[in-house]
Amino acid sequence: MSDGPLTPERILEAAEDVLRRFGPAKATVVDVARVLGVSHGSVYRHFPSKAALRDAVTARWLARIADPLEVIAAGDTPAPERLHRWLRELIDAKRRRASEDPELFATYMALVDESGDAVATHVAHLAAQLAGIVADGVARGELAADDPVAAGRAILDATGVFHNPAHVAEWADPRIDARFEAVWTVLQRGLTKGLKKKAKAAAKAKA
Known part of the structure; x- marks a missing residue:
């Protein structure tokens, strides 16, 4: 060192x-x-206990995943495009860590299991990023959602098999990307359902 x-x-x-x-x-x-x-x-003197040090290591690792996603969430591209890109980045980040350094990935998974508060904070942070994208999409007329916060959490939960380490064994499935795109198509349809009718009605009202 x-x-x-x-x-x-x-x-x-x-x-x-x-x-x-x-x-x-x-x-x-x-x-x-x-x-x-x-x-x-x-x-x-910097970390008062072994548990505090391990929690800090875990939080640091989780931040490495969440920080690049924050950049995507804060972007100005259409909300559906941002949602797809955000999810792909999360999935790819987890997959890279699992394949490039499997021993360290397994180590972090063990630490994550011990650090309930760090994980809860991380998941809440990810869900909030998604909720922000959805809310922006609703405001811009690109998405439809009565409750962006609930929608953000639902998107995270619905795609869990692709990024939650509990499903790491499934990531080697050669059809995993096609499975994700199929789920994304369903989510996108749900988030844009009724927008065309609203646009037509608005245009008719102005005519």
């Missing part, structure tokens, strides 16, 4: 390295301190 001031970010990077090498069952704060060349007391 390179020299420099001991920061939370350096500690989290070292913790990730230790978790990759030893797994969550065997990794300790002492191992993290050894990688950094400091005492374990120095690590505890």
Whole structure:
């Protein structure tokens, strides 16, 4: 590990390295301190317990997934296009992590199981991003939804098989992308149902 001031970010990077090498069952704060060349007391000054350090590692990993999605959600392209792109990015991000570093992915899944609050916060954040896209689409006349918040959560739940790690074994299915597109088609139809009739009625009222 390179020299420099001991920061939370350096500690989290070292913790990730230790978790990759030893797994969550065997990794300790002492191992993290050894990688950094400091005492374990120095690590505890930033993270008061092993559980706090593991929660921070988990939150950091989840943020790496959520942050790029925030950029998509805040975009100005048509809402249906943003929703599709957002979902594809989430799916691809999870799939890349599972295929490129399966051991670390499995480690994080074990940590996620332990970090109920971090996961709940992450899921709520994702659902809020989707709700924001839906609300924007409704305001622009591109989507129809009485309750964008409920719609956002429903979209996340309906596509769970494609991004929830509990279904990782199914991601190797060669038909997985076609399955997603089929689900997306149904969701899009539901979110745009009635828009053409409303547009025709509005145009007729103006005539």
